[in-house]
Amino acid sequence: MTEAATDAPAADTLEPKYKRVMLKISGEALMGDAGYGLNPPTVARIAREVKSVHDMGVEICMVIGGGNIFRGLAGSAQGMERTTADYMGMLATVMNALAMQSALEALGVYTRVISAIPMDQVCEPYIRRRAVRHLEKKRVCIFAAGTGNPYFTTDTAATLRANEMACEAIFKGTKVDGVYDKDPNKYPDATRYEEVSYDEALAKRLGVMDASAIALARDNNMPIIVFSLDEPGGFRGILSGQGTYTKVHGGKSVS
Template sequence: MKYKRILLKLSGESLMGEQSYGIDNARVLQYAEEIKAIQTLGVEVAIVVGGGNIFRGLSAEKSGMDRAQADYMGMLATVINSMALQNALETLGVYTRLLSAIKMEQICEPYVRRRAMRHLEKGRVVIFGAGTGNPYFTTDSAAALRAIEIKADVVLKGTRVDGIYTADPEKDLNATKFDNLSFDEVYDRELNVMDMTAFTLCDENNLPIIVFDMNKPGNLMKLMQGDAIGTLVK
């Protein structure tokens, strides 16, 4: 395997499948099967899931809700998604641990860095819930922060698009894909890879990012085997 320890970032919207809201159990199970396949081969897997399929703090703020309150609600949505993914993994026989940045001991462990790393060393899939535990930070920022803390080799951002393009390929048919980019090129071209806080964290800590299509079966395994899938930023 090319990478020993990875941080997989999944958007909340990706869990909707073809639905317009909520969680598509078939899609979550598909992701779980992909994760199990690489974990079985010895890859240490940590995951951060967004909450946009249930609640999005920024959207709520625009409708008049207090931003901090809205963000906390969004964090709880990420825990719901994390529990769904945990259930799917455990259905497949994968040992998992859900660690939350907000304490809720009845359903998950509180986040402790050393505990998270020990779980990974023991071969458990670790899911980080509740973002960073602070308002005004996105789950992209949580993914970058947790990846640095656990000394991950790479951040894998699984999306429904197969990489980074010059423009949104779903809206611009002339958009062209990048295979490789430097952090400076992303800044100069003002490309939307992750939010700026998350992207800067990765840049300053020399943590590469790969944006790829998580919905295509086998892509995650191909990345672990060293295939040129998606777009690499380093």
């Protein structure tokens, strides 16, 4: 065992509650303190978080947004044709996926980038059965280019792929430790939900994911777990039922 591995409890001392999961993170999460693009130390830190869960034997899917490079909706708001802007955003997610693949493979984690838009020289095209086989072989699968269609967000893509891959839950890594009734960075009296129903998340526009993604999760009873990706070891702990998070599911809300 390496010295670095002794800084936290060994992965095999924690029992994961799920065997196959989807991790959804925003492109902005890869920026670190920079205002744009990729911050390699931040990408490496997130890769270590993913590896710590992979080492527990959990099968991992990932979807990464592209907002750190280009956001289609923002481009459309500035006069660009929406379909073109969305395709540019999809290409940004491929760049982020390749960066994460490189960071994971530097840690010895076999990884596949799978794109909804075929580009054979840099990644695999999306074929569901092939992707499932990669997961069975304990490879991390990073799904890029959204759904391959304009007008759909990476939130919706993550929920779609999570259902297609028979994931047991979607983990959404954010900068806060759950879902609040209002922005905790602006309002000190903001209250965090321990659990919230799909319908309440939609009705109150709590910002968990976009409406299409939440509705798709609700229709397939796919739980969404919102946690802070900035907390070291947070992903592994949350997966074992420890730490602070909000679970979005079909039950009643608890705040």
